[in-house]
Amino acid sequence: MSKSLNHVGVAVQSIEAALPYWRDSLGLQLLEIREVPSERVKVAFLDAGQTHIELLEATADDSPIARFIERRGEGVHHLCFDAPDIHGSMACMRAGGARLLDETPRAVGGGKAAAFIHPKSGNGVLVELYADAPPTD
Amino acid sequence: MSKSLNHVGVAVQSIEAALPYWRDSLGLQLLEIREVPSERVKVAFLDAGQTHIELLEATADDSPIARFIERRGEGVHHLCFDAPDIHGSMACMRAGGARLLDETPRAVGGGKAAAFIHPKSGNGVLVELYADAPPTD
Incomplete structure (x- = not known):
């Protein structure tokens, strides 16, 4: 049995600034926004069929997401498989x-x-x- | 209705060299390999549940995939939504x-x-x- 793609993580500067694109223009349904303090990120999950788009926003300068954006800019951060x-x-x-x-x-x-x-x-x-x-x- | 993620395109130097990771180690089932001459790429589709991972290999130096890898290195190239x-x-x-x-x-x-x-x-x-x-x- 093949593995399923659970979600695609996308590093963004600001979830609030990103939602007009992913939710309103592209038309993905916003499911949930929550903080993950252990990873120093805020995440927004959007429905994309049997998988999700996870927008990741750093909540601290030393968050892995802040470091990723500093190095590479915004973009796809990871693919998560069940x-x-x-x-x-x-x-x-x-x-x-x-x-x-x-x-x-x-x-x-x-x-x-x-x-x-x-x-x-x-x-x-x-x-x-x-x-x-x-x-x- | 939300849009479904049809596939994630990943730019790779060589599909042959990439398959041991994506197919054998990660365990995604290989569905198809074919050439798309208009885009100057060879593509391999792997099953990832209700979506696919599409490995993209350039077949010419002026392929968009060759240019992407030259600029950014291998990695996620695009997200495709139905x-x-x-x-x-x-x-x-x-x-x-x-x-x-x-x-x-x-x-x-x-x-x-x-x-x-x-x-x-x-x-x-x-x-x-x-x-x-x-x-x-």
């Missing part, structure tokens, strides 16, 4: 020689866990694997 | 002040038409609107 067996997926990527940014899945709130793969391994694309967090690990 | 009423969608984006790269939808083969929106309008993201081509236009 990986129900996240440990198996990580092992498979390691076996293929990919450089993982997380040794073990990190808790990302909402009962979810994630692991990131370095963009150097994936043709310049930062990939996130995403799964339900195990009860204990 | 826009059944492509003329209405283009009008809506124009009304919102977006800069369109196509005055009218261009034929892209397979009975499909597309229009691109400049990344400067969309937070650094090149957006493609995608629809069935009208019988005559």
Whole structure:
């Protein structure tokens, strides 16, 4: 079974300034805006069929999103794939020689866990694997 | 109704060199590889749930993909959304002040038409609107 694309993360300077394009002009339905304090970002999720567009705005100068925009400008930040067996997926990527940014899945709130793969391994694309967090690990 | 993400285009130096990552390590099913001579690219489509990952390899030095990689390196090249009423969608984006790269939808083969929106309008993201081509236009 292939993996599903859960969402596309897009780094933006300001969600408020970006919504007229993504919601009003392009016509994607806004689902939710919330803060993720651990990542120092505010995120807006927009419906794009069976996947989402996630607009990411830094809430602090040392946020990974602030650093990304400083280096590369606004744009696509990462692709996130559902990986129900996240440990198996990580092992498979390691076996293929990919450089993982997380040794073990990190808790990302909402009962979810994630692991990131370095963009150097994936043709310049930062990939996130995403799964339900195990009860204990 | 929100628009669906049809595919994410990723510019790569070589599809052959990229497949071990996207297909074998990440585990996306390879659906099709074909050439699009009009765009001077070879494309590989991989299944990612209700959307696709489209790996794009230049087949000529003056291919838009070759120029993109020269400027930015490998990475996400564009996001493509289904826009059944492509003329209405283009009008809506124009009304919102977006800069369109196509005055009218261009034929892209397979009975499909597309229009691109400049990344400067969309937070650094090149957006493609995608629809069935009208019988005559």
